Amino acid sequence: MVSEATRKSMQGNKRSNTKPELLVRKELRAAGYPGYRLQWNRVPGHPDIAYPGRKIAIFVNGCFWHHHKGCKYATTPRSNIEYWHNKFETNMARDKKDKAILEDMGWRVVVIWECELKKKKLAGTVEYVVTEIEETDRLIAAENARRQAQRDGILHVVHPRRWHVVWQVEDF
């Protein structure tokens, strides 16, 4: 026997467009960050929500299936304990591996737990995700500025020579 909450969580496993995902997407649009891609399968782990241009992967994790550490929703059914234990271990190991691979690829990985979307915690959770996006945008802008400065630097070096050539031509 599993509890109602567990049964609901189980139904949510491996599905896209789950209620928590829809909620996160709605909040992201409201915060001014549309343009995400769903189930982005060009990178490992197929992030539920991704901003490929920014290299941000957002996972909306069910507390039951991904076994949110210390969370009251991360229950273990009383029958087939060993089966569930292995299942959770496998899921958690996979999450950890996907995160590591994505980070190696230069992606920022943001994990949102289902319990963090409850009414009381929603605002704080959205703020956290938005901060992550803003921070990424700041880093991208800084990198672009650095590259631009580098290009400008090269032009500064090139220009004097050009002027030099022009003067020489005019001298003749």
Ligand SMILES: [Zn+2]
């Ligand atoms: Zn949780």
